[in-house]
Every structure is written in C-alpha cells, then in structure tokens.
Amino acid sequence: MDDAAANPLASALAQDLRASLGKLKRRLREQAHSGDLTPSQVSVLLRLEKDGVATASQLARAEAMRPQSMASVVASLEALNLVTGAPHPTDGRQTLLSLTDACRQRLQEGRAARQDWLTGVIQARLSRQEQAELATSIALLKRLIDD
Amino acid sequence: MDDAAANPLASALAQDLRASLGKLKRRLREQAHSGDLTPSQVSVLLRLEKDGVATASQLARAEAMRPQSMASVVASLEALNLVTGAPHPTDGRQTLLSLTDACRQRLQEGRAARQDWLTGVIQARLSRQEQAELATSIALLKRLIDD
DNA sequence: CTAATATCAGGACAACTGATATAT
C-alpha cells in the first residue's frame, strides 16, 4: 500500500482521531455524574453480558489491558455487587466471573431508561442517518484496534 | 427527539463508542515509541500551526482542559523547544505562544514521512473508501464534543 | 521444569481541585 507521502489522508486522519479522542475523553469525565460507572467498568459488564462467563485474564486480553489492571476493575465491580466470581470446576488457577442477577436487572432497566450525556448529544446533534454513519465507522475503528 | 427507548441506536452507539475509545487509547500507549509526543501535545502543536499564536488559556478552552493542565502540556513543549512564549504587547497578564522555527520545520518533514502505528493500521486495514467514511465520522464526532 | 493465572506492592502519567499572585 502507499506510503504516507502518497496517502496524506491516513496520517491526517490519525492525527485528527488522536485529538478528538482526547477531547471526547475529557468531555466524558467532565459530564460524568457521581455514581456513574467508568468506561472500563461498562466495557467489562457488556462483555460479560454478551459472553456469559469469563476469567479476569480473558477480559484483560479482550480489552488490551494488563491482567493486574483488569483485576482492579473487576474488584471494583465485585464491591458494587455487579459481578461475582466462582472457582473453575477443574482448573484451580482460574476464577470464572459472571454478572449478578442484580446487575442483569439493572442492565435491562438501564437499557431503556439510560439517558447519559453522550447518548443525549448523539440524539440531539446527529440525524438518524448520521448516527448510522457513526455506527459504521465505529465498526471500522474496531477493526483497527482488534489486532 | 425520541428518548432512548424509542431510539436504542443512540445509547448502543454511546456504549460502543466509550468502549472503543478506551481500547484505542490503550493501544496507542502500548504502541508509542519513546520520544513520541502525547496526543495532547500533538493537539496543541496542530492548533498553534493553524491559528499562529494563542495563550495557554485559549488553548485550554479549545481542548476542553483546565488552564493548569494545559500549562504543564505547554511547559513540556517549551522544554522540547517546539513552542516559545512572548509577553503580550499590551496585556501584561498574557503570554503569547507560538511554534518555534525548529518545530515548523519538523512538522513539514513529519507531514510527509510520518509513519506511526495509527497511520500504519489505517492504511493497512482500511480501503480508501473506508478511510473517507472514517473522516466523515470524525467530523460528526467533533460536532458532539465542540459544545 | 515451563506456562498460565492470580495477586501484592509500588510507580508513572495526565488529568483534576484549591489557593495565590498579578494585571485589567
């Protein structure tokens, strides 16, 4: 494929993406209500909801994070009674994590009522068509980051 | 506009965006070569290149960051001799920041030769058409975060 | 013995808040 000189779009895109990334991150922090879950925590819950059970190490690999970092995210979710761990039946090293019933219930309620800042601005400032475009691009983004 | 129940796309989109955001951020950190500038530093340089001069407070507002946080970013760029400050001619409170000649030169070279990880994966994994789609969506993203 | 998992301890970084000095 072309190098950067022949394809300035890619490098401009990369710079733009970096910049927007940081800014969005700061906006999210600034708009976060106290009691809200962090993005890392939400990611873990969604992944557990989708996959059923997983070990901390599996979650860490999925999120491109160190096992030790994931351990502290998981610990915070256990403290909130959103996630529980059970020993693996045959492999004594592993702890199988899953959502608590309380968490599943909260997710179902939340799915309908969730009205956070980011959801709000997406609805308020983007047309349906633009939302669909954004969804397509997020899929592209995932291709970039999922090894 | 519709609420989340009537428009589940927006809230799913928001969650997906949050998750991808964190993952991309970690990938960027993991791929960063020592000596690379941080995203915040790059943002400031690009803005100064576009606008010519700015005060630290103006930059902070533009990046949705506290003046104290921006001050440390600017200090790091001054230490690298990429940015210089000069006192405002009439307003003694302000320091006008601008790029050094060394920085302008480096940006021009870099613009052609830049071959970092993110630029690389964008080129390697997205077609030209997909790159264009991503560019469009970044513009949408900017609309969300630029107040 | 090697590899995988979990966990304890400490550190780096990029943002934050609070307080203060100075100039308009």
Next chain:
DNA sequence: CATATATCAGTTTTCCTGATATTA
C-alpha cells in the same frame, strides 16, 4: 472591587511494571 491570566502545590484516576505464589 470584579475578572482574567498564570502558576504553585497537592490529589485522583487509570493505567503501568516488577515480584511472588499457586496450579496445570
């Protein structure tokens, strides 16, 4: 006096690395 800018100092958050125990 009120406002804006800059800066000093300390804190929080979220990740990191290194070391160690245990089990496969």
